[in-house]
Amino acid sequence: MSPFLRLELKPGELLVLQLTQPCQARSESGAFWLSIAGEDICLSDRQGASLPRGRLLVEGTGRLTLAWPAAARSVPLRLNGFPRTL
Secondary structure, three states, X not given: OOOXXXXXXXXXXXXXXXXXXXXXXXXXXXXXXXXXOOEEEEEOOOOEEEEOOEEEEEEEEEEEEEEOOOOOOOOEEEEOOEEEEO
16 A cells, blocks of 8 residues: 555645655645746646646645555655654
């Protein structure tokens, strides 16, 4: 089973994550604006995108899932500059 992180954002929330490995993003519900590596990506219900490693900004409302390849043993990201294993 591939590791994943499911996020639920409310109006006005902004999330910043440091992705240490590329992943797949998918809007399960709602709409999101993602910004990574100088690229802006808009996702709405059930749309997805491939994301490179780097600093990811997420704004929107609804449920967003980030998924990594099965080879990843945990969710590879950094919060507040510290490595986290979820």
